[in-house]
Amino acid sequence: MEIEEVYSSEQLDRAEGEQIEALMARSQEPIPDPDEWLEEELKRNILLTSVDAMLDWARRSSMWTVVCFPACCAFEFIATAASRFDISRFGMEIIRASPRQADLMITAGTLTWKMAPQVKRIYDQMAEPKWVIAMGACAISGGIFRSSYSVVPGYNRIIPVDVYVPGCPPRPEALLYGIRMLQKKIAKISLVNQGR
């Protein structure tokens, strides 16, 4: 009989109610934000920089990649994007299906002449400023398919390339290094001479 009383639903409800009441009673004031680590300057919200440095910082810190993955390098790109190598560290984990919302094209794969007009069109549809990383041997020069009748010998035949990442395919570390190179390149762009 005693066991039945302990496990009755009425008793459980009451115990739950008491827990909630107790939590509510001790949570009447907000917990202060842990902001002791902030420097005095930041607290006063004053930062000094040039417009160039500010713009370049904003541009290089959140590059959005357009979908252009015609072949097997795409899998290294996927590995780069996933949690182990994690390009979200660079603020670029969003892969855009629309070129209008992207400013970086990572050309992960062999390009055939039949596909080339579409890739050119995607590049043209991207809004300025925009950059291109040629990823892998095929993107740089056509790779092992260079002498084929149907393969474009390098993306630079149809679109301007900013950074070349060699490898067949390049490991994610190599692609990340290429992304860092591009970031350094963007950091040097000036509003006055556009840097390119």
Next chain:
Amino acid sequence: MTIALSGKEIAHQMEEKFPQSIIESSPEWLVVDRQFLLEVAAYLKKTPKLDFDYLAAITAVDYLDYFEVNYLLTSLRRNHSLVLKARCYGRDNPSLPSVVSLWRSADFQEREIYDLFGISFEGHPNLKRIVLWDGFQGHPLRKDYL
């Protein structure tokens, strides 16, 4: 496991039904004269004992003297298969009758062979390049393509 029917045995049956229709045969395959190709194919498809209702693939080979087109046939109900071959001569305008009217799966496959080997299939409803673009010069899977 799908049983591969003997080309020799089928060739024997075909010879009775369509005299002089078989050029060559082996335990693995049989080569049919191009003039009899459609009749033999229709017979293979429609005879209940053979019942080749499924065309798995068409492939082509360039032997320089002639092109050989292979039809890989399967019967899903009877679970057996057969390799049917046909040859066409000449490099300027080699041609074979189309089997699209029998097996719809031949549509894209024949277009691909037309594209890459330059073999035209008479009676195909939409014979144009499928992999390469319109205006491409030559047929890249031919042995003499450079």
